[in-house]
Amino acid sequence: MGPMNPWNDPAVVYLRALLGCRVARLRAEPDRSKGASAIEWAIITAILAVIAITIGATIRNLIVNKANSIRTE
Numbered sequence: 001m002g003p004m005n006p007w008n009d010p011a012v013v014y015l016r017a018l019l020g021c022r023v024a025r026l027r028a029e030p031d032r033s034k035g036a037s038a039i040e041w042a043i044i045t046a047i048l049a050v051i052a053i054t055i056g057a058t059i060r061n062l063i064v065n066k067a068n069s070i071r072t073e
Helices: 010-027 032-069
Strands: none
Touching: 010 032
16 A cells, blocks of 8 residues: 555545635634734634644554554465
8 A cells, every 4th residue: 555645635635625614704804903813714714624634644644553463374
């Protein structure tokens, strides 16, 4: 099995879609005084997405390494 592209992982695709919808909704706000708040929320959401992806990748790697270390005879 070759290397996986993490951008094609279902969790990453979901988080990218979620972030895109949130940014689009914030941009559509008629009140522009909330602009800084919208940017802050987009940054917070992006940071949380990166943390979730990192944790998911770490758990996946631990499971794959453990599974590969199991001897089957």
